[in-house]
Amino acid sequence: MGAARKPGNAQGQMTKSTEYFRGVWAELKKVHWPTRQQLLVYTGVVVLSVAIVAILMWIVDSALTLALARFLP
Template sequence: MGALKKPANTQRQTEKAAEYLRGVLSELKKVHWPNRRQLLTYTGVVFFAVVIVSILMWIVDSGLSLALTKLLP
């Protein structure tokens, strides 16, 4: 018996996957990665924004809850 050959479709899929991964690596090299200080700054900004939005949502929710309890017996 001779050596088994991969079907052409499977081989083409493998080539396409390899080409895709090469493209991904090429694009990752172009990414500007933040340094430690920038990362901490960006994280702090996001944390602060989440806290502010959470407080605003709590205020609106409390106000709506109070209004509904006053309107509905």
């Protein structure tokens, strides 16, 4: 036997959805949004960090490739 549908179920779902989105909106108001200048600085730091890590990985990969080429025929 299935669960019986309640006549006011759609209204209850609408109320829950409305409350949920009001809560989401209230939380978004509490968020500290960076200024345009901060965003540019943070983006630059991330791009620079990724570039440095990529270069370091390339150096390690090249060194390991050369080392293996010497020991393997």
